[in-house]
Amino acid sequence: MKRILIPTDFSENAWNAISYAMQLFHQEVCEFFLLNTYTPVIPSSRFMAPIIDGVRIEDAIRYNSETGLLNTVERIKSEFCNDKHSFKTISSFNLLVDEVKDLVDTYNIDLVVTGTKGASGMDEVFMGSNTVRIIKSTKKCPVLAIPQHFDFxxxxxxxxxxxxxxxxxxxxxxxxxxxxxxxxxxxxxxxxxxxxxxxxxxxxxxxxxxxxxxxxxxxxxxxxxxxxxxxxxxxxxxxxxxxxxxxxxxxxxxxxxxxxxxxxxxxxxxxxxxxxxxxxxxxxxxxxxxxxxxxxxxx
Structure with missing residues (x-):
């Protein structure tokens, strides 16, 4: 069984990477780890409220992360029904690159699949900074970077x-x-x-x-x-x-x-x-x- 880690921020760019991975490995038994990281802004002044409508900002962001991951799994199962694929969702209050590095070690990940695009307004950029950081910091398994608009x-x-x-x-x-x-x-x-x-x-x-x-x-x-x-x-x-x-x-x-x-x-x-x-x-x-x-x- 391959263990494949896919970071997602719930964008269409991230979904395109997920879609590519599902099609690339549709004939293989795989366990996919879907990761979303979040870093809530900590109020730094009395003008920034830590609670909105009775809900702590951190709790709201964590809920959105967990819900987004569950919705992503449901979308995958709807569009790519495959009994050979299983899924684990990971919502983490951490920096993306640090969490990817930790998960590769913890779960003995075989491959990291990530979407990539240039920074907003800078089409000249080789690839997104997060992708470059993941590539540079991931030392124990390959990283597969999927362009934003690439069709499988x-x-x-x-x-x-x-x-x-x-x-x-x-x-x-x-x-x-x-x-x-x-x-x-x-x-x-x-x-x-x-x-x-x-x-x-x-x-x-x-x-x-x-x-x-x-x-x-x-x-x-x-x-x-x-x-x-x-x-x-x-x-x-x-x-x-x-x-x-x-x-x-x-x-x-x-x-x-x-x-x-x-x-x-x-x-x-x-x-x-x-x-x-x-x-x-x-x-x-x-x-x-x-x-x-x-x-x-x-x-």
Whole structure:
């Protein structure tokens, strides 16, 4: 059973992420944890009343959170009736990123799915600040970010962005491999270079290891010239090849780190038009989604 955490603020953006997750995993047994966090404003002066119409502000906000979660579950069951899916709601007086981090540890979460959009009035922003914070703070499982207006498509074309400078472990790539197998997808390994040149000996070794990991999956290697930024280069590549999902590992000096630090002007063209699977740096002792050690234990 997969354990999937989905934060929601009850917006249509959040619902779109929920809808994507229900369709992506409709054939798998899953337990979904729906999370809503709230941080009531504490009255700081005598002009801010802590009680309105006899109801404490904190109690009213907590009630709205809990009710919103129950209504969300009812909507899911109405639109995506699936006996393989079960749900747990969590209403928490906490900061979103802190609560996500705690729940990943507490419930051994396999995947976090979140909606993403640029900040209001700033379409140039790579993705919402909460999404970026979740990606940076979630160290034990992948994060799947779903763009605001993305309609679900079966991910039969998956791009994996890498510069081949780091050795990836099977534990880190296992979630990507399992997804590709589940949907009979093609993986397109894409390498963005500022200046096209031959791979170093280290890069070639890491590429050969990737080929071994993807041996049972149709895969191709693509080298593309960097445009104004890595993010824009990957967007153009994804559009031209009809990519349904972009995946990358998040570690120091990775594409993901570079993309979240690129100046707004440079990343203006990248609006996360397709889902983004961000895999944390797990290492050899990973306890991640479909950990290969779990699979070997079963056999």
């Amino acid at each position: 498509s079966v991910p039969t074309e998956i791009a994996f962005a890498t510069d081949f400078n780091r050795f990836y472990t099977l534990s880190e790539l296992y979630s990507l491999i399992e997804m590709a197998k589940s949907f009979h997808a093609t993986i397109r390994i894409v390498h963005v270079q500022y200046e096209i040149k031959a791979l170093t000996e280290l890069q070639q070794f890491n590429l050969n290891m990737l080929r071994k990991y993807f041996a049972e999956i149709e895969h191709y290697v693509h080298t593309v010239s960097e445009l104004n930024s890595v993010s824009q280069s990957l967007e153009v590549f994804s559009e031209e090849l009809g990519i349904h999902l972009l995946a990358m590992l998040n570690y120091q000096h990775s594409y993901m780190e570079r993309m979240t630090r690129e100046p707004i002007v440079k990343r203006a063209a990248f609006h996360t038009q397709i889902p983004l699977l961000v895999i944390p740096e797990l290492g050899m002792e990973a306890n991640s989604w479909h950990n290969p050690k779990r699979e070997m234990a079963k056999t």
